[in-house]
Amino acid sequence: MKTLANVYHALSEVTRLRILKLLEHGELCVCDLVAALEMSQPKISFHVAALKRAGLINDRKDGRWIRYSITLECDLFRRYLISTTLEKITVGDVTDDRTRLAAFLAQKESNLPTKRNAL
Template sequence: MQTPIANVPHFIATGFHALSDPIRINVLELLRQRELCVCDLCEALGVSQSKLSFHLKTLKEAGLVNSRQQGRWIYYRLNLPQFGVLAEYLADYRNLGQTLPARPCDNIS
């Protein structure tokens, strides 16, 4: 049985929203290799720290990255369990059978 859209957890929608921007995708690609500080991410992406901070905040709110502070630097890394949650959500669609045709509408004007 299909889950009503209102029951889809907020963190699923937030996660996919976070994945909808090319800069955020590039951040995630860089973090696939290793933990990086903001300065390294800015340099690699060619964006200002203020612009990157907005994108990192979105990724953090979605639970896709974690951060830690060391001295005056903040380091970011992937939060792999959250990627697993999103992957499981999408995997459920593979298990769907053929989509049934629409029922005729009863409201004929």
């Protein structure tokens, strides 16, 4: 029963729904979510932890980064909730989030040193 409550609690907050929608297209780190949602790192981390506790997202260590993604290996109930929730969130609801994320990722990519620049 507690697991069920955790899942519904995680989906009952708009910020968490926005995070799920951003993760729909691939994994992101907290800094990406901070830029897209224009919220503080502690606030984003709090919401990410709630989604993780509910089994809706998972994490992967990548060097010094932790990357988050929607859980693919979960029970049928969670898969159904994730897919129907993502369907109900319209593109208009997260257009600004996606625009900010795209700009941040482009800037982040352009700041990465290439092999040639690193020498």
